[in-house]
Amino acid sequence: xxxxxxxxxxxxxxxxxxxxxxxxxxxxxxxxxxxxxxxxxxxxxxxxxxxxxxxxxxxxxxxxxxxxxxxxxxxxxxxxxxxxxxxxxxxxxxxxxxxxxxxxxxxxxxxxxxxxxxxxxxxxxxxxxxxxxxxxxxxxxxxxxxxx
Amino acid sequence: xxxxxxxxxxxxxxxxxxxxxxxxxxxxxxxxxxxxxxxxxxxxxxxxxxxxxxxxxxxxxxxxxxxxxxxxxxxxxxxxxxxxxxxxxxxxxxxxxxxxxxxxxxxxxxxxxxxxxxxxxxxxxxxxxxxxxxxxxxxxxxxxxxxx
DNA sequence: GTGCGTTAGACAGATTCTCTGTCTAATCTG
DNA sequence: CAGATTAGACAGAGAATCTGTCTAACGCAC
Numbered sequence: 231x232x233x234x235x236x237x238x239x240x241x242x243x244x245x246x247x248x249x250x251x252x253x254x255x256x257x258x259x260x261x262x263x264x265x266x267x268x269x270x271x272x273x274x275x276x277x278x279x280x281x282x283x284x285x286x287x288x289x290x291x292x293x294x295x296x297x298x299x300x301x302x303x304x305x306x307x308x309x310x311x312x313x314x315x316x317x318x319x320x321x322x323x324x325x326x327x328x329x330x331x332x333x334x335x336x337x338x339x340x341x342x343x344x345x346x347x348x349x350x351x352x353x354x355x356x357x358x359x360x361x362x363x364x365x366x367x368x369x370x371x372x373x374x375x376x377x378x
Numbered sequence: 379x380x381x382x383x384x385x386x387x388x389x390x391x392x393x394x395x396x397x398x399x400x401x402x403x404x405x406x407x408x409x410x411x412x413x414x415x416x417x418x419x420x421x422x423x424x425x426x427x428x429x430x431x432x433x434x435x436x437x438x439x440x441x442x443x444x445x446x447x448x449x450x451x452x453x454x455x456x457x458x459x460x461x462x463x464x465x466x467x468x469x470x471x472x473x474x475x476x477x478x479x480x481x482x483x484x485x486x487x488x489x490x491x492x493x494x495x496x497x498x499x500x501x502x503x504x505x506x507x508x509x510x511x512x513x514x515x516x517x518x519x520x521x522x523x524x525x526x
Numbered sequence: 527g528t529g530c531g532t533t534a535g536a537c538a539g540a541t542t543c544t545c546t547g548t549c550t551a552a553t554c555t556g
Numbered sequence: 557c558a559g560a561t562t563a564g565a566c567a568g569a570g571a572a573t574c575t576g577t578c579t580a581a582c583g584c585a586c
Contacts, residue, residue: 285563344390364392531585532584
């Protein structure tokens with residue numbers, strides 16, 4: 231087959247491809263370990279949960295979905311036993327979503343796979359260049375992330 | 379309100395935030411111009427259409443969805459008059475999805491907004507650092523994009 | 527050329543995800 | 557205290573995605 235021409239990729243597509251590669255690696259590793267009751271959308275929300283728990287509203291902001299969507303995803307994660315909702319002592323309107331012990335294994339598998347992927351990336355472009363990407367995107371966050 | 383602690387963002391989240399910021403800017407600019415019949419998911423597929431048209435299968439690969447999903451989105455874009463399907467002279471099984479003249483205005487608005495956003499990013503971190511990000515992600519593509 | 531495996535894409539159906547809109551309770555602010 | 561804001565639940569609709577199946581066309585080995 232004749233190779234079809236490729237347009238020069240723009241930055242948006244490169245960001246998308248790179249992000250998706252990482253997400254896909256993590257999700258596939260989790261599935262490969264026999265855990266099949268977590269979808270990518272649920273994982274995207276769960277990955278934003280802080281060490282001491284997070285509010286649904288905050289998760290929604292971080293995952294760039296509405297509070298309703300985030301609540302829907304948290305419902306499923308909760309039903310599957312990966313998160314729990316506890317009252318927020320600081321605000322009686324709010325509830326904190328926390329990872330359960332059941333989630334620890336998933337987190338460990340996903341993180342390990344991300345580490346593995348990043349190691350491959352370092353092999354490919356070097357640690358210095360990858361670090362530059364990280365630092366630039368981090369600095370860019372001030373203007374790309376309206377919620378800080 | 380007491381600012382809640384923030385975890386140090388990982389590379390995955392930074393890639394996600396940055397990509398979404400760009401996509402959101404483009405989409406909002408299009409909507410602001412009065413064009414409201416294109417969804418982000420449709421735009422994501424449409425943005426992958428090459429200058430001489432692309433096959434649904436290729437669009438699916440680029441947008442990281444199944445052929446079925448891509449076909450579904452192309453159906454809607456076609457119904458709204460933004461793309462057309464023409465026979466592929468090189469392969470009678472295939473059809474090429476091409477942008478119509480009606481899509482030109484949308485493309486122009488979206489591209490202009492992306493240019494504007496990138497200019498702001500350059501102001502914030504400098505052209506050299508942004509270029510480094512581009513080049514590194516481009517080189518990384520060899521291993522992050524299984525479809526080349 | 528015939529036959530077999532592969533590929534492009536359509537169709538059907540189900541599930542998952544996301545949104546708008548509305549509501550209550552709690553908090554914050556002047 | 558009164559009004560505005562915030563957290564998040566509930567309801568319903570719509571969009572996006574998937575698996576599975578099917579047909580037509582291609583490619584290749586024989």
